Amino acid sequence: xxxxxxxxxxxxxxxxxxxxxxxxxxxxxxxxxxxxxxxxxxxxxxxxxxxxxxxxxxxxxxxxxxxxxxxxxxxxxxxxxxxxxxxxxxxxxxxxxxxxxxxxxxxxxxxxxxxxxxxxxxxxxxxxxxxxxxxxxxxxxxxxxxxxxxxxxxxxxxxxxxxxxxxxxxxxxxxxxxxxxxxxxxxxxxxxxxxxxxxxxxxxxxxxxxxxxxxxxxxxxxxxxxxxxxxxxxxxxxxxxxxxxxxxxxxxxxxxxxxxxxxxxxxxxxxxxxxxxxxxxxxxxxxxxx
Numbered sequence: 027x028x029x030x031x032x033x034x035x036x037x038x039x040x041x042x043x044x045x046x047x048x049x050x051x052x053x054x055x056x057x058x059x060x061x062x063x064x065x066x067x068x069x070x071x072x073x074x075x076x077x078x079x080x081x082x083x084x085x086x087x088x089x090x091x092x093x094x095x096x097x098x099x100x101x102x103x104x105x106x107x108x109x110x111x112x113x114x115x116x117x118x119x120x121x122x123x124x125x126x127x128x129x130x131x132x133x134x135x136x137x138x139x140x141x142x143x144x145x146x147x148x149x150x151x152x153x154x155x156x157x158x159x160x161x162x163x164x165x166x167x168x169x170x171x172x173x174x175x176x177x178x179x180x181x182x183x184x185x186x187x188x189x190x191x192x193x194x195x196x197x198x199x200x201x202x203x204x205x206x207x208x209x210x211x212x213x214x215x216x217x218x219x220x221x222x223x224x225x226x227x228x229x230x231x232x233x234x235x236x237x238x239x240x241x242x243x244x245x246x247x248x249x250x251x252x253x254x255x256x257x258x259x260x261x262x263x264x265x266x267x268x269x270x271x272x273x274x275x276x277x278x279x280x281x282x283x284x285x286x287x288x289x290x291x292x293x294x295x296x297x298x299x300x301x302x303x304x305x306x307x308x309x310x311x312x313x314x315x316x
Contacts, residue, residue, distance in 0.1 A: 052083055052143055054108045075103045082112045090119035107137035115149050123156035144176045148185055152264045155188065158296060160195045167192045171207060180261055183220040186211050187227050187263040194234065195269075197300035201234045219261040222249050227263075230276035234304070246277050246284070268295035275309075286311065 057076035082096035094116035100109035114129035130150045133140045141150060147170050154163035167189040170177075174185055190204035208228055211217065217224070226249055252262065253270045275288030289309045292298050298305065298313065305311050 052145065054079070054105055055139070056104065072104060075100055075105045079105055079108055079112060082116070086112075086115055086119055090116040094120070107133045107140035110136065111140050111146055114153065115146070118149050118153050123153045126150075126153040127157050127159070144170060144173055145178075145181075148177065148181060151192070152188065155192055155195075156264070156266055158266070160192070160297075164192045164196055164200075171210070174210065179214070182214045183211055183217045183224065184261055184263040186214075187220070187223055188265065190227055190231065191263070191265055191269060194231065195297060195300070198234065198304055201231055204231050205235075219259055220263075222252055223263055225249075226273040226277050229279065230273055233276045233279050233308075234301075236308075246274065246282065249277050250274060266297060268292070268297045271295070272298075285309075290314070 054076070056072050057079070078096050078100055082093040082100075085093040085096070094113055097109045097113035097116060100106065100112075103109065110129045110133035114126045114133065117123075117126035117129060126149070130141055130146075130153060141147065147166060151163055151166035151170060154166055167185075170185060171189050174182055177185060186207050190207040193200040193203045193207070208224070208231060211224060222245070252259070253273065258264075269292070271288045271291035275285045275292060278285035278288060286309065289305060290311045293302065293305050293311045293313050302313060
């Protein structure tokens with residue numbers, strides 16, 4: 027019998043139906059094209075709300091504050107669950123992962139379909155991860171990995187990297203699952219701009235399975251600049267700041283003496299708790315008392 031992790035990876039390696047992408051539009055069902063006279067009458071009344079919601083989704087990347095205002099204006103409308111989703115994604119774009127996670131939850135309580143779109147699921151997984159809700163984030167990423175090919179190509183590699191980090195956040199017994207997600211990246215046709223992030227996550231998974239980390243080609247300074255840049259690339263994986271030190275430590279392994287310094291920084295974070303025994307035995311560092 028397949029384990030849950032093996033089943034996720036098996037599903038992820040299967041190609042989706044050709045019509046699958048079309049079935050995951052961000053357009054709410056009440057805003058879809060009407061066919062019967064009754065539908066036309068009902069959706070004519072909804073049209074102004076549908077237009078505002080569509081405008082908000084268009085503005086998400088360029089002006090998330092404007093998108094948030096449009097969402098808030100629709101909270102009492104028939105499209106309230108979808109307005110909550112728009113608000114959640116706008117909060118996340120503004121760096122407010124807490125309000126984002128709460129808005130996603132409100133949307134799901136009102137209408138589970140509103141949070142079923144892969145783009146929405148991805149943003150929700152990121153919000154949960156940034157809020158330190160590791161179990162919930164990993165569960166969300168597992169659902170997503172099974173349909174990762176439905177995402178736009180520029181989101182596919184970041185998703186798989188985030189999923190690998192999400193399951194490793196649960197502890198040493200999940201590294202094998204993370205490696206399965208990293209293997210899927212070879213199926214992605216466009217991974218420009220993500221090579222440094224991939225090398226770093228792969229190095230971390232390798233170190234955590236007892237292998238060497240970074241290679242001679244690893245540019246630790248470039249990786250540090252990428253991780254610490256205030257303006258992240260659109261193809262950068264969205265990860266908790268506390269994990270930067272672990273990625274840099276793995277990239278420095280085994281030659282660079284800075285590795286131990288980075289491991290120590292990671293050991294002092296909340297996210298290191300499932301790894302503290304490993305850190306003490308493998309690296310020789312423990313969380314510093316504060």
